[in-house]
Amino acid sequence: MNAPARLHAKALSVAFAKTPILKDLTADIPDGKITVIVGPNACGKSTLLRSLARLQKPDSGEVLLDGKSIHKQANRSVAQRLAILPQSPSAPEGLTVQDLVTRGRTPHQSALRQWSHQDAEAVGRALELTGMAPYANRPLEALSGGQRQRAWIAMAMAQDTEILLLDEPTTYLDLPHQIELLSLIQSFNQQSNQTVAMVLHDINLAARFADHIIALRAGAIFTKGSPAEVVTRNNMEQVFDLRCQIISDPVHRTPHVIPE
Amino acid sequence: MSWSLRLPFLSLSFSARAVAVGSCLLLLVTVGSVLALRLGSYPFTETSWLSVLLGAGSEIERMILMDHRLPRILTALGAGACFGLSGAMFQTMMRNPLASPDVIGFNAGASCGALIAIILTGGNVLLGALIGALLTAILVVSLAWKEGLPPQRLVLIGLGIGFALAALSDLLLSRTDARTAADMAEWLIGTLNARDWQDVWLVWSGLLLLAPALFWIHFPLARLGLSDDLTSSLGLRLSPLRLGLTGLGILLAALAVCTAGPLPFVAFAAGPIARALVPNGKPALLGAAVIGALLVLAADTASRMVPSIQLPAGVFTALIGGPVMIWLLMVQFRKGKL
Ligand SMILES: Nc1ncnc2c1ncn2[C@@H]1O[C@H](COP(=O)(O)OP(=O)(O)OP(=O)(O)O)[C@@H](O)[C@H]1O
Ligand SMILES: [Mg+2]
Numbered sequence: 309m310n311a312p313a314r315l316h317a318k319a320l321s322v323a324f325a326k327t328p329i330l331k332d333l334t335a336d337i338p339d340g341k342i343t344v345i346v347g348p349n350a351c352g353k354s355t356l357l358r359s360l361a362r363l364q365k366p367d368s369g370e371v372l373l374d375g376k377s378i379h380k381q382a383n384r385s386v387a388q389r390l391a392i393l394p395q396s397p398s399a400p401e402g403l404t405v406q407d408l409v410t411r412g413r414t415p416h417q418s419a420l421r422q423w424s425h426q427d428a429e430a431v432g433r434a435l436e437l438t439g440m441a442p443y444a445n446r447p448l449e450a451l452s453g454g455q456r457q458r459a460w461i462a463m464a465m466a467q468d469t470e471i472l473l474l475d476e477p478t479t480y481l482d483l484p485h486q487i488e489l490l491s492l493i494q495s496f497n498q499q500s501n502q503t504v505a506m507v508l509h510d511i512n513l514a515a516r517f518a519d520h521i522i523a524l525r526a527g528a529i530f531t532k533g534s535p536a537e538v539v540t541r542n543n544m545e546q547v548f549d550l551r552c553q554i555i556s557d558p559v560h561r562t563p564h565v566i567p568e
Numbered sequence: 569m570s571w572s573l574r575l576p577f578l579s580l581s582f583s584a585r586a587v588a589v590g591s592c593l594l595l596l597v598t599v600g601s602v603l604a605l606r607l608g609s610y611p612f613t614e615t616s617w618l619s620v621l622l623g624a625g626s627e628i629e630r631m632i633l634m635d636h637r638l639p640r641i642l643t644a645l646g647a648g649a650c651f652g653l654s655g656a657m658f659q660t661m662m663r664n665p666l667a668s669p670d671v672i673g674f675n676a677g678a679s680c681g682a683l684i685a686i687i688l689t690g691g692n693v694l695l696g697a698l699i700g701a702l703l704t705a706i707l708v709v710s711l712a713w714k715e716g717l718p719p720q721r722l723v724l725i726g727l728g729i730g731f732a733l734a735a736l737s738d739l740l741l742s743r744t745d746a747r748t749a750a751d752m753a754e755w756l757i758g759t760l761n762a763r764d765w766q767d768v769w770l771v772w773s774g775l776l777l778l779a780p781a782l783f784w785i786h787f788p789l790a791r792l793g794l795s796d797d798l799t800s801s802l803g804l805r806l807s808p809l810r811l812g813l814t815g816l817g818i819l820l821a822a823l824a825v826c827t828a829g830p831l832p833f834v835a836f837a838a839g840p841i842a843r844a845l846v847p848n849g850k851p852a853l854l855g856a857a858v859i860g861a862l863l864v865l866a867a868d869t870a871s872r873m874v875p876s877i878q879l880p881a882g883v884f885t886a887l888i889g890g891p892v893m894i895w896l897l898m899v900q901f902r903k904g905k906l
Contacts, residue, residue: 363797387803394801400663400793403849406570410581411791415803419787423572423581445569447849467802 312375313339315360315390315471315503319369322355329355331527332369337471342497343505344514346538347524348548353507354395356524357475360505361392373471387415391467395475395507397460399448405459406444409434412466434466437492453480461489465496472496474506478513486510490517511548515539515562523547539563586846586855593858597645600862604641604869605633635764643763643827644868644881645861646771648834650824652860653782653853655835656842657817660789660851661810664719665896668836669701669821672726675835676733677704678825679756683740686752694770697822704729705818758831758882760868767827774823781816782853789813789851831882833889834863840896863888 313336322330329352337343337360345353358364360371362378371378378386391412399408412434413427435441438458448456457480464472477493478486494517497504508514514521515535522532525547531538540563544550550567557564569584605621606612610632612620620629621638655668669675681700685692708729712722737756741749754761788804792813800806821835842855867884 358797361801363800383800383805384803387801392801394795394797397798398795400849402843402847403793407849411794411802414791419784420578422787423574423579428572
């Protein structure tokens with residue numbers, strides 16, 4: 309490790325009602341890379357992501373953004389650099405896709421400056437990239453689960469931040485749309501060097517799209533590294549209690565899990 | 569469809585539908601106010617009211633119009649706007665249409681406070697109402713608090729405290745002499761009887777003073793409709809925002825209560841009606857203000873139209889608001905939110 313990453317968790321501990329959920333967890337989210345957090349249900353992935361986005365105050369330890377504790381920085385200035393899409397977001401009834409995506413511009417707006425040219429441009433681009441432009445005037449509840457998910461992603465994209473955290477962005481999406489969305493995130497990451505950290509459940513997709521994988525187990529990092537380092541037979545058994553064979557994906561040359 | 573407004577110091581976008589509905593409502597307020605001016609035990613013709621307003625007409629006519637009806641109408645509009653604004657703010661902030669200040673006891677607190685102020689000092693109605701509403705809010709919120717404000721808890725505890733405060737008000741009435749008690753009993757239902765220019769001045773200067781704050785808070789309030797996590801991830805600070813909103817909402821409720829009495833259901837019904845007219849998921853503060861004004865104007869005019877019995881306006885707002893409440897409760901049940 310050379311220069312520290314812009315987003316860094318330092319000895320994080322989080323407990324809910326005295327039950328420890330994250331235990332003394334230290335991790336870097338490498339700049340300009342795609343990091344995928346994997347782990348079994350309830351192991352603390354969302355809690356880690358929420359802590360990284362200052363939505364969860366740690367009981368001890370801290371999250372550093374650009375070298376300073378994230379909780380000691382102005383919320384608005386953090387929001388200009390870091391966007392998060394939580395696991396199950398909710399919106400008021402009747403809100404249209406266009407209005408939802410515009411909400412993502414909030415950290416760049418003010419009461420007097422609610423709809424600048426930059427806002428219109430960023431919102432238009434996010435709608436275009438996610439393929440939601442044709443649905444811009446539809447209320448959210450008149451969309452399919454997958455379309456709705458893409459509308460939320462568009463909102464996070466419109467926020468136009470250098471760091472993007474996504475909690476299970478592919479839920480509700482069919483396989484082609486999962487691939488499409490992850491490719492979109494990947495191209496975003498490659499073109500604008502955006503740092504991405506996301507939680508994914510599909511370990512094969514994680515292996516294919518991640519530069520860096522963090523495998524959590526019971527609130528601690530079990531292992532981390534490149535897909536080839538993390539996705540091994542031994543690790544899968546230890547992290548997920550999953551007995552499997554690992555083959556090399558014939559197309560992408562990434563490890564591929566075949567459960568036994 | 570939406571329009572963009574871009575000036576060097578201000579940029580906004582608004583939906584065509586909201587503008588259309590808003591214009592219709594303003595037209596309705598104007599027509600309604602003129603009708604309210606003309607109607608009554610001394611009716612004016614289609615044109616005579618205007619000439620009286622402009623200075624013609626007999627002394628009596630001028631007195632009826634300028635000293636009685638006009639201030640009464642203006643007070644009704646101002647108080648209604650305050651009720652509507654305060655209701656829509658609390659409903660949006662709590663993400664729950666039942667969380668309006670009249671349902672969760674804040675208005676009962678305001679009127680109880682006002683009553684105590686009148687009995688103890690003979691005046692200071694606004695101050696009494698403010699303190700009453702504030703103390704009630706603190707009490708309700710601290711009793712309902714359980715890792716946040718669960719909607720059912722808030723509504724049930726608020727309702728309970730509202731009833732207790734209403735009983736306290738009744739008790740206070742029984743301690744005062746018969747004539748004051750009769751006046752106050754009417755005021756407690758909500759009435760605009762005998763409002764003068766002082767009330768107009770109070771409610772409208774209050775609204776005007778609060779207008780910049782309302783404009784400013786509308787922006788974060790519109791984002792608060794998303795979940796807490798999303799709101800703070802967008803860079804807004806939840807606690808100061810909630811505190812500011814509560815303060816403003818209580819000021820507005822107190823202002824309305826001390827000029828029109830605790831008219832039931834106006835704060836509660838205005839927001840949902842406005843949102844039903846423009847269902848775009850936004851707080852609809854302006855819409856709620858205008859609907860609130862219309863509701864109180866209609867109720868007050870209706871109460872003047874039944875001269876022999878002289879029912880207070882609160883009876884009529886309850887008549888309008890009751891069905892709205894039932895409709896909302898049904899919707900909430902259907903969505904499984906209660
Ligand atoms: N606000 C909370 N209050 C109490 N317990 C919580 C809270 N949030 C999370 N937990 C608990 O913390 C544990 C970890 O939750 P978390 O949401 O981080 O899991 P996860 O790894 O994201 O799971 P999943 O894959 O199901 O999304 C769970 O046991 C959960 O019940
Ligand atoms: Mg999760």
